[in-house]
Amino acid sequence: MKDTSKTLKIFLLILFFINCHSNIFSQISINSYLEIGNNNVSEGVYSNFSSQFLAKFGSLTASTSGLLTFTNANPIIFSTYKLSVENEFIIFNNPISVDAFYLGKAFSKELNETNTGILVDYLTNHFGFQIGLNARIFSFNNEAKQKYNFPEPFNTTIWEPFNLMYKFTYYLQYNRKWNFEASVTNFDTYIIEQETNPMLLTKFSYKLQDKLLLYCDLGYLEAGLLNMRVNTFGLYLRGGVIWQIN
Numbered sequence: 188m189k190d191t192s193k194t195l196k197i198f199l200l201i202l203f204f205i206n207c208h209s210n211i212f213s214q215i216s217i218n219s220y221l222e223i224g225n226n227n228v229s230e231g232v233y234s235n236f237s238s239q240f241l242a243k244f245g246s247l248t249a250s251t252s253g254l255l256t257f258t259n260a261n262p263i264i265f266s267t268y269k270l271s272v273e274n275e276f277i278i279f280n281n282p283i284s285v286d287a288f289y290l291g292k293a294f295s296k297e298l299n300e301t302n303t304g305i306l307v308d309y310l311t312n313h314f315g316f317q318i319g320l321n322a323r324i325f326s327f328n329n330e331a332k333q334k335y336n337f338p339e340p341f342n343t344t345i346w347e348p349f350n351l352m353y354k355f356t357y358y359l360q361y362n363r364k365w366n367f368e369a370s371v372t373n374f375d376t377y378i379i380e381q382e383t384n385p386m387l388l389t390k391f392s393y394k395l396q397d398k399l400l401l402y403c404d405l406g407y408l409e410a411g412l413l414n415m416r417v418n419t420f421g422l423y424l425r426g427g428v429i430w431q432i433n
Contacts, residue, residue: 214243215432218252226408226421233258237376237427239269248273254377263293267377284308286319290377297331300324302379306352315356317372321379323347352379364394375406384409384420398431 222235239252254267271288290302304321326344327337337343354372361367368390373380380386386409392402404425 214241216241216243216429217432218427218429220402220404220425220427222404222423222425224406224421224423226423228260229421230259233260239376246275248275252376261293262296265293267292269377278309282310290379292377293328294325297327297334299326299328301326304352304379313358315354315358315370317352317354317356319352321350321352323350323379350379350381366392366394368392380408400429402427402429 218237218239218241220235220237222237223232224235225232234257236255237252239250241248241250243249249272250270252269253265254269255264256266257264268291269288271286273284273286275282275284277283284307286306286308288302288304288306290300290304292300292302294300301324302321304319306317306319308315308317310316324344324346327335332343352374354370354374356368356370356372359367368388370388370390371385372388373385375386375388378386387407388404389406390402390404392400394400404423404427406423406425408420408422
């Protein structure tokens with residue numbers, strides 16, 4: 188609980204900094220969504236609420252976001268925090284970006300998950316390609332260390348040094364307001380799976396105003412791909428809004 192409280196304070200401090208210095212950024216936007224779903228470990232239907240704040244200055248974009256989770260499987264509500272910095276380039280008249288990120292997650296009441304990684308994103312008119320690497324650490328939190336009184340030099344962490352991240356997306360613009368996306372990937376906003384567990388994602392978006400975008404996502408996750416037996420792991424439905432403040 189102390190680790191979660193500390194992360195929440197950092198999240199609020201960054202939001203305060205962005206609010207106080209919004210005049211130095213060329214663009215400030217907010218991305219918020221509500222999600223409901225069910226999977227093999229959620230112990231029933233779960234719901235998530237996320238808010239992401241993005242600040243752009245030139246080719247650099249910094250973002251901070253947090254996730255509130257309501258599920259029977261995990262009593263921690265403020266479950267996940269993410270921070271990323273992205274730099275964009277133009278190659279052959281197409282945008283390419285490099286994104287470095289930190290992702291901290293309360294995996295359970297006693298176990299934390301930490302991810303750091305880098306993603307390269309290349310876009311064309313109809314296709315998007317993202318590929319990168321992440322390192323993951325599972326560790327017992329301070330409450331668990333005190334509860335179980337681990338003897339020295341007992342290792343309370345597990346380190347996964349490298350994991351491949353990928354995302355292949357097809358874009359279709361119906362008109363100036365309606366857009367459609369379909370993706371095959373092993374990661375989402377707050378989830379990074381192993382490479383053999385792909386997700387199938389679809390997204391519809393509607394540009395309500397110049398500075399307001401509505402979207403709806405449907406995600407399907409399998410329990411495996413390159414295995415003898417393939418089962419459904421879970422589904423989720425997500426609705427959100429992106430508001431460009433300035």
